[in-house]
Amino acid sequence: MEQDLSFSDPQGHRVAAVLAAPASETDRIAILCHGFLSGKRSTTNKTLTRLLNAQGIATFAFDFFGQGDSDGPFEALTTTTAVAQAHAALDLVRQKGFRRLGLMGSSFGGLVATLTAAQRHDLACLALKCPVVDFAEELRLTLGDAEMAMWQSTDTIPNIMGGTERIRLRYAFYEDCLLRIAYEPAKTITAPTLIVQGDQDECVPLHQSQQLAATLTCPNRMELLPGADHQFTKSADFGRMTTLIAKWLTTYLT
Secondary structure (H helix, E strand, O other), X not given: OEEEEEEEOOOOOEEEEEEEOOOOOOOEEEEEEOOOOOOOOOHHHHHHHHHHHOOOOEEEEEOOOOOOOOOOOHHXXXXXXXXXXXXXHHHHHHHOOOOEEEEEEEOHHHHHHHHHHOOOOOEEEEEEEOOOOOHHHHHHHHHHHHHHHHHHHHOEEOOOOOOOOOEEOOOHHHHHHOOOOOHHHHOOOOOOEXXXXXXXXXXXXXXXXXXXXXXXXXXXXXXXXXXXXOOOOOXXXXXXXXXXXXXXXXXXXX
16 A cells, blocks of 8 residues: 655655555554665665565655655755655654654665664664765765866766766755765664675775774674675666565564
């Protein structure tokens, strides 16, 4: 059973979401945070929803500011805004009667989920798919000095997900990222945490996940998938990734 709905973040922005519940009543739910330039109905989110619903666990996915059906514009997105929206999503599902909450984030959503989990003590578990721990570093490595300078002067970036058109995104996004590096905040996470990443990830530096795993003081596990890229484009890699995350969430939400 799938229900489209919306809620407001602390700044009053409308956030579009979808609640998918299993056939039987449940108070267990996983909140899913999508990646950069993605959306609530990403392939990963849809697959996890199917796997979790089959285990009697609901899912709640939403579009970050300026993406999908949520208020925008995208060019004004910041990590700070996204974290506030993740908190609002968690508060909403608790108001709806869900009592055992899991949080999952993909890439940029992994950064958001990490920072959010660091500020809460009501999460049963956390699952991270190739999380960006230091987005400012990733952007510098991906774009290079010339593109960083162009970004600062034009408030546009190339489409880092592969498109040909430049994307309007204010340089303030990068400046905010410098203040939202997740290593230090992650030390306060109490929820058992899973990190899944491919060892051929071409977007998120592998050392970020490794350093995050070393920083965490909560129970945690890191799964490196040999040969897998950032998008887990091989079907076997995608299946392994989603199965690992679904099992982790199911274990701690049951």
